[in-house]
Amino acid sequence: MFEFTISTRSGSARNGELALPHGVVQTPCFMPVGTQGTVRALSPHDLRAVGAEIVLANTYHLHVRPGEDVVRELGGLHRFMGWDRPLLTDSGGFQVFSLEGFRQVDENGVEFQSHVDGARRRLTPERATEIQWTLGADIAMAFDHVVPGGVDETTARDAMERTLRWLERCARRHGELADSRIGGRADDMDRLTARPPDRQRLWPIAQGGTHLSLRREALHRIIGIGAWTGIAIGGLSVGESKPVMYDVLETLEPALPRSLPRYLMGVGFPEDLVAAVERGVDLFDCVAPTRMGRNGTAFTPDGVVNIRNAKHRTDPAPLDPTCDCESCTTYSRGYLRHLFAAEELLGLRLLSLHNVRYVIRLAGEMRRAIAAGIFTGWAEAWRHRYLQPEPA
Amino acid sequence: MFEFTISTRSGSARNGELALPHGVVQTPCFMPVGTQGTVRALSPHDLRAVGAEIVLANTYHLHVRPGEDVVRELGGLHRFMGWDRPLLTDSGGFQVFSLEGFRQVDENGVEFQSHVDGARRRLTPERATEIQWTLGADIAMAFDHVVPGGVDETTARDAMERTLRWLERCARRHGELADSRIGGRADDMDRLTARPPDRQRLWPIAQGGTHLSLRREALHRIIGIGAWTGIAIGGLSVGESKPVMYDVLETLEPALPRSLPRYLMGVGFPEDLVAAVERGVDLFDCVAPTRMGRNGTAFTPDGVVNIRNAKHRTDPAPLDPTCDCESCTTYSRGYLRHLFAAEELLGLRLLSLHNVRYVIRLAGEMRRAIAAGIFTGWAEAWRHRYLQPEPA
Numbered sequence: 001m002f003e004f005t006i007s008t009r010s011g012s013a014r015n016g017e018l019a020l021p022h023g024v025v026q027t028p029c030f031m032p033v034g035t036q037g038t039v040r041a042l043s044p045h046d047l048r049a050v051g052a053e054i055v056l057a058n059t060y061h062l063h064v065r066p067g068e069d070v071v072r073e074l075g076g077l078h079r080f081m082g083w084d085r086p087l088l089t090d091s092g093g094f095q096v097f098s099l100e101g102f103r104q105v106d107e108n109g110v111e112f113q114s115h116v117d118g119a120r121r122r123l124t125p126e127r128a129t130e131i132q133w134t135l136g137a138d139i140a141m142a143f144d145h146v147v148p149g150g151v152d153e154t155t156a157r158d159a160m161e162r163t164l165r166w167l168e169r170c171a172r173r174h175g176e177l178a179d180s181r182i183g184g185r186a187d188d189m190d191r192l193t194a195r196p197p198d199r200q201r202l203w204p205i206a207q208g209g210t211h212l213s214l215r216r217e218a219l220h221r222i223i224g225i226g227a228w229t230g231i232a233i234g235g236l237s238v239g240e241s242k243p244v245m246y247d248v249l250e251t252l253e254p255a256l257p258r259s260l261p262r263y264l265m266g267v268g269f270p271e272d273l274v275a276a277v278e279r280g281v282d283l284f285d286c287v288a289p290t291r292m293g294r295n296g297t298a299f300t301p302d303g304v305v306n307i308r309n310a311k312h313r314t315d316p317a318p319l320d321p322t323c324d325c326e327s328c329t330t331y332s333r334g335y336l337r338h339l340f341a342a343e344e345l346l347g348l349r350l351l352s353l354h355n356v357r358y359v360i361r362l363a364g365e366m367r368r369a370i371a372a373g374i375f376t377g378w379a380e381a382w383r384h385r386y387l388q389p390e391p392a
Numbered sequence: 393m394f395e396f397t398i399s400t401r402s403g404s405a406r407n408g409e410l411a412l413p414h415g416v417v418q419t420p421c422f423m424p425v426g427t428q429g430t431v432r433a434l435s436p437h438d439l440r441a442v443g444a445e446i447v448l449a450n451t452y453h454l455h456v457r458p459g460e461d462v463v464r465e466l467g468g469l470h471r472f473m474g475w476d477r478p479l480l481t482d483s484g485g486f487q488v489f490s491l492e493g494f495r496q497v498d499e500n501g502v503e504f505q506s507h508v509d510g511a512r513r514r515l516t517p518e519r520a521t522e523i524q525w526t527l528g529a530d531i532a533m534a535f536d537h538v539v540p541g542g543v544d545e546t547t548a549r550d551a552m553e554r555t556l557r558w559l560e561r562c563a564r565r566h567g568e569l570a571d572s573r574i575g576g577r578a579d580d581m582d583r584l585t586a587r588p589p590d591r592q593r594l595w596p597i598a599q600g601g602t603h604l605s606l607r608r609e610a611l612h613r614i615i616g617i618g619a620w621t622g623i624a625i626g627g628l629s630v631g632e633s634k635p636v637m638y639d640v641l642e643t644l645e646p647a648l649p650r651s652l653p654r655y656l657m658g659v660g661f662p663e664d665l666v667a668a669v670e671r672g673v674d675l676f677d678c679v680a681p682t683r684m685g686r687n688g689t690a691f692t693p694d695g696v697v698n699i700r701n702a703k704h705r706t707d708p709a710p711l712d713p714t715c716d717c718e719s720c721t722t723y724s725r726g727y728l729r730h731l732f733a734a735e736e737l738l739g740l741r742l743l744s745l746h747n748v749r750y751v752i753r754l755a756g757e758m759r760r761a762i763a764a765g766i767f768t769g770w771a772e773a774w775r776h777r778y779l780q781p782e783p784a
Binding site for chain 1: 428429430432433434435436437453457458462465466467472473474705706708718722723724726727729730731733734736737738740741742
């Protein structure tokens, strides 16, 4: 499954293919984030046009609104959002812990306040697994206890141990659902969803904060629990510095099973994608491309461009002359700047579209550089160009 | 040019073709409104997909931001906004008169306050003509003095007389520009725009408020002024009742030259389109389809649907099962409702897309009904279905 691997100074860069019920994903791969069952400002048609192979949706958000039963009645998440390629749902763990307002963790799960109507709700490992089963994504994530970057070792161990106990509960419930031992409901779902839900994979999440020994231990014990089809690294990019994140990745890399895809959750910016691929990571998700696009910031091979800047006012050049997206092949920087100055919705869409295309092309470039055996040099050259200070 | 004409109780319904520098427009025809050089929430690709043949842009808005010189530097309005089919620009008359805040009319033109930066600016017939020439639309509109619906005859006559004097000034300036008698500027424009700007048409606007004799007189005098390629009816749908608007159209219809397209400005809702085509109108523009779409209101053959309504929560049906747009062929009402409940940008786009497709299909249906000689019966049946009260 992972055919090309080349050693880098920091680990190994890998190519692979991930066969999922709704299609094959080629890695390294960036997943656009469709928090509420839609990637903000983009349609599924846009996502196909920019080459997205898999999209992430948020269990917490869809549970709170419209509710997983509504999604099931409307044919499951793929049909609901009009996306026929692979989908991954996170477990809600990260969202619950990053919510403003009330939340309370105990051994059973988390009680929290809905951001929509303020109502008290509870998520447990079993509920998070059931919700994701009902949504019907190709990959479901285990329910985890996320702690902020830089917490002390006792707190980090406590959350890691709880995440491991919750993983066993998620796996048990997922197994029951997959064995269709829950009576009529599974049949309903079989009837309503396009693909049999029992082909959904459950992936574990390794926690442990910034404590390398905890991270190693978490990974070791996760591998002991089950025969996984992928492993996620969670709790990074949550406030720690970049060198610390890279340390964790370099620590985990040799201990990760070669045959399993490695998913670094919530990362990231283009420079993080390159650094993480150097350290053996295969899959990513991040809201940055779309969020920054809506703020008027575009990724280009020469670093980020703020399209609101007055210097673009009469610039006939495309945002990124190397890019093949609709925004870059159709519009001038001057027009894109006008759309942002005039607060037109099309601007939000065109920069989101370009940024997602940018990171997907970046992943493809990395794939080719790895296959050609030139990744280390490619990464150096990429960084030299991308991170240079913008000319005055 | 206008081949099919059938008599109706209120006038005549007509089909025709309008050959313009950037393409042929088939009438009856609805023009989506791209106020600031973009049809809100839609891309040119979307507009082509829903069959838009011509788009309207606002001279006032583009003059204030980004400025016509910026548009010219970026290749003219077609290239600026990525729209290679016909474009019509209004003259700014209606916008200036509908602005909040300061404005002062004298014989020379209008002084007003920019809605963007509050600066005092002046539009005259000559400036409005020059700006539209610089923008490079296929059809430019004469600068007119619009008065509110229902003003007394003295005020309406005053504005009508001024509009006629301004029309002569617009026509004179447009002729000078078309003859390229303004030195280097026209050459610059020839170089920058894809099509020679001297093929731009200038259309007059008939005013006269709700006073039928004034309307008749305005039309008669306009026809005497020049050899026009189209005539607009302005100053309707500005506060007067629908029967009054229909009276004006029925009064003008027999006096309008058979060979010229008739453009009813700022109209309208589907029921207004049908009523106006019955009274001999060929072209329309209105922000209603996109504005209502952004508010969650959709046109359907059975009347308007408010997609925010809770009854659509788990409805797997499309918005309009008769419609071939992306929204109706891809998504359920339940998903569209979710997008509005979750305040997702995709919802604004999908309902705008559907509503524009709806009015374009409506125009196409009218064209076919006229060609088949069954328009009167068709319109009765259409109204019976569209205007029926929604079932409880």
